[in-house]
Amino acid sequence: MRDAKDAKRIGKHDRFRRTEETVDARPVFFIASEGKNTEPDYFENVLAGLYRNIRIVSLKEKNKKGAVRGNDPKKLKQRIQEKLRGPLKKSIAYEAWVVLDRDEKTWTIEQLNEVAMWIKAENSKENSAFHGMALSNPCFEFWLLLHFEEGKGALDNDKCISRLKNRIPSYDKKLDASSVIKLFTEEAIKGAIKRSKAKNKSLCLNEDWPREPGHTTVHILVQRILNAAGKIPR
Numbered sequence: 001m002r003d004a005k006d007a008k009r010i011g012k013h014d015r016f017r018r019t020e021e022t023v024d025a026r027p028v029f030f031i032a033s034e035g036k037n038t039e040p041d042y043f044e045n046v047l048a049g050l051y052r053n054i055r056i057v058s059l060k061e062k063n064k065k066g067a068v069r070g071n072d073p074k075k076l077k078q079r080i081q082e083k084l085r086g087p088l089k090k091s092i093a094y095e096a097w098v099v100l101d102r103d104e105k106t107w108t109i110e111q112l113n114e115v116a117m118w119i120k121a122e123n124s125k126e127n128s129a130f131h132g133m134a135l136s137n138p139c140f141e142f143w144l145l146l147h148f149e150e151g152k153g154a155l156d157n158d159k160c161i162s163r164l165k166n167r168i169p170s171y172d173k174k175l176d177a178s179s180v181i182k183l184f185t186e187e188a189i190k191g192a193i194k195r196s197k198a199k200n201k202s203l204c205l206n207e208d209w210p211r212e213p214g215h216t217t218v219h220i221l222v223q224r225i226l227n228a229a230g231k232i233p234r
Contacts, residue, residue: 033099041175051229102137114210155213
């Protein structure tokens with residue numbers, strides 16, 4: 001979880017995968033998330049709203065026959081695989097991410113490790129797009145809380161949501177109201193990245209995802225989005 005380790009691991013993939021050596025429109029982040037509303041709202045409405053020179057595409061469940069259904073870790077991985085197997089526009093630059101919570105009542109360590117190992121394998125391939133896994137322990141609301149405070153003591157779902165509601169009284173697993181979205185300013189986002197990095201200094205160096213509550217790796221994904229936005233003219 002150290003910055004140096006992240007840099008070494010990510011360095012090989014510091015550029016987006018391109019299907020052709022030509023400059024095209026906005027780079028794309030494909031994101032398969034466990035949450036059906038909050039995470040897509042955050043990435044598509046907040047981040048893509050602030051940085052319009054990139055695209056963020058949430059890979060959601062589809063009703064049509066044969067589509068990958070469910071939001072468990074393996075199904076999210078399969079949703080990414082399904083998307084990348086399909087036809088992509090020529091010369092699109094893209095990354096692929098799985099966004100999860102560490103819900104001990106739902107997902108096992110083995111399930112989460114399976115996704116982490118798959119991502120390592122994909123990133124070891126010479127021509128692969130960068131793949132990532134962003135996990136919040138205990139829940140995505142912890143990441144949202146870091147936009148406003150340090151998040152000390154918010155170590156379970158109920159506390160995270162309760163504390164977040166102190167900041168956003170109308171919060172109800174959605175971030176689609178314009179009044180709510182406006183709270184997530186660029187300054188707040190950069191503050192959350194800084195707070196998350198500071199917390200992760202205490203983690204075990206060999207962890208692919210945070211085992212202890214009160215940590216998240218969503219900042220790695222969000223930092224890459226900001227970095228991509230900074231390289232493309234607005």
